[in-house]
Amino acid sequence: MRKFLLLLLGLVLVSTQLFAQNRSISGRVTDAQGNGVSNASVTVKGTTTGTTTSSDGSFSLTIPSSAKTLVISSIGYRAHEVAVGTSNTISATLSAGDQNMDEVVVVAYGTQRRGASTGSIAQVNAKQLENRPITNALNALVGAAPGIQTSTPSGAPGSSPGIIVRGFGSFSLSSAPLYVVDGVIYDGGFSNINPDDIETITVLKDASTTALYGAKGANGVVMITTKKAKKGKQNLQFKVQTGFSNPAIPQYPTVDAFQYYPLAWEAYRNGLVYGTGLTTPTTLDSASLIASGLLPRYASGANAGNQIFRGGSFQDIYQILGKYNPFNVGNTDIVLPNGQINPNASLRYGDDLNWLDQSTRRGTRNEYGLQFSSATDKFDLFSSFSYLKEGGWGLRSDLSRFSARVNANARVTDWFRSGFNLAGNRTKFNNAATGGIVNAFYFSRYIAPIYPVYLHDPVTGAIVRDATGTPRYDFGNENGYGRPYNSGRHTIAEHLWNLDNDVRDV
Structure with a gap:
């Protein structure tokens, strides 16, 4: 009885200790006006323990005793951290802070704050472009802008991806969107544009944002805005970028010469037995001897070198495959009658049997760029020069490009401004067939x-x-x-x- 009481007391103490490791807290999340914030996320920092607030902003949560901080967040508000302390009641006030609301986006008639725009717009800015080694500007949209379908380009240097914004349009009889560069409709190659010269790439996706372009914008509009000098200090930037490329997805495994010969032998053997239109019936054993080339042969005549079987003329697998024998065994000793490769066979040559290895190389990329910008209240100047040399993964797939751009603007009076934006490039493709x-x-x-x-x-x-x-x-x-x-x-x-x-x- 005494042992039972001691055991019961021990279980009570352990249960009390485990219960003490967790505690319940409650509270309310409000905005700056004191209104409850519904569906706000309340989590213990560094863990997955959490809950969401009710319609009036209140919540209750069981937290471990080791919890020090709660992280409270909601769409449209800045994330807020609250120290837990010893109190079981938590109050938090969230402040509006969705930075995307203040982001300036490019629209058909100029620029607009994202918060003031009611249309569907996706935008990629220069910051997102600068660390991506892309040759074609449109590749910046692949995986970077939501709601846009992109198809993988051919892989050749400078190739453009397919882009679908709104589907197939009856006006243009295609799914291609309208492209606009610095306010001008553009139908040239996008490998001609240096991605380092781009300030933003904006995709207008719905009718309200593309209305200014009418039927031409029915499939969506992709707008590219190039860089201008920003007021402040003069800026001189030199860029050197080098790298290499290989396929990211491994190749499918394929058979080698030791595996292929027995497979071809088996297919030929089975065709001699089960093939349609056979004039000389054979058994599996006879067909195995024929496929391996172990029967007597014609010494002369039209069938010279072929095997003799029941008055017919038959080739062995070596002859069927064009008399190619990469092994160090005889031509009739490659595959045994049991369908297995000769265990004594080894390759006489094998370095050039993989055509894919011989057809490809490691892709290389070398880019050099120079940018200068300066701006005052009356004048701004942006200029850039770039040279790119890219060698693709496949042989004879190369691109070299010289490009230059000068964008200058002057504010002559309060009501008169002038400027020019000139760009030129020379691009040479070496196209892989x-x-x-x-x-x-x-x-x-x-x-x-x-x-x-x-x-x-x-x-x-x-x-x-x-x-x-x-x-x-x-x-x-x-x-x-x-x-x-x-x-x-x-x-x-x-x-x-x-x-x-x-x-x-x-």
Whole structure:
């Protein structure tokens, strides 16, 4: 009995201690006029413990004894922190402080405080642009402005994303919005505009904000405002930015030569047994011998080199695949009759079997910029010069751009102002082809991993070189080879030898 009483007393003490670790508090959240703020968030700082206020601003909350501070916040008000102390009653007053209400946004007829605008507007400012290594100004909208659908560009340097603000329009028969640069409708390439020259990119999304542009603005309006000098000290800024790029998403795993040959062997073997329109029926065992190339062969005639089976002529998997054998075993020893790769097989060459690796490189980006600005009560001047050299991830996808801008304004009298905003650039694109076999990304995805980029000696496996010592490309139709598809074509060679340049002076 005594032990039971001691145990009961211990449980009571533990329960009392646990209960003492938490306590309940209550209070009310009001605004500057004393009105209750409903749906305000009340949380213990540094934790997820919290609640929301009722319609009159009151709340109650159980907090741990270690809680020191409450964080109270609500839309349209500045966040407020309150020390908990020992009191169980908390009162807090929130002050209006949504900074976005005072933000100035660009609209069709000038500028306006966001709080005074009733339209749907999204805006990206220079601060958001300055640390993003973008070549095309429209890429600044990708993932940065709400309510805008963007499609990924081709990936080539300077390429523009697709932008949908309001859907497909019947007036323009497209979904493209209207673009306006410094108040002028713009239909040029956005890779011509230096992103460092941009002050804001504003997207007008609803009818009330685009009304000034009429039917042309039915799909939405994207307005770009370039920088002007700001009153104050003279400012000279020099920028150097360098970097590299690689794909952010890893490639899908693919089979290698050791995996591909048995798979091709199995497909050929099954076709000999189960294929439609067969003139010479075969069993799995016979088809396995045929696929591996272990049956007698014709010594001469039209079928010379092919295997003899029941009076028919059959090729082995080595012949079917165009007589490509990257392994160090005989042509009839690559895949055994059980469908397994020869355990003694190893690659004679393998550095050029991955066409994607041979078709790509590490992208590079180097940018140099100089900006000068000065402004007084009567005059302001902004000027910028920039050089950009960007090499894309794919071969022969390059961009180089020289750009300059001068924006000067003078206030001659109280009622007369004058100014000019001049910009010029020279942009050179080295475009990567994207059509059919010349598209290296497409071709590298379906060519088997037994076909090399370069021509190899079928006996030694060594790379064949021309008179200058340069490796020759394998077009699939030389040295006894007969690649079963795209014979006579080579995506990398055609990609590098074809010239597709675009030079623009604006």
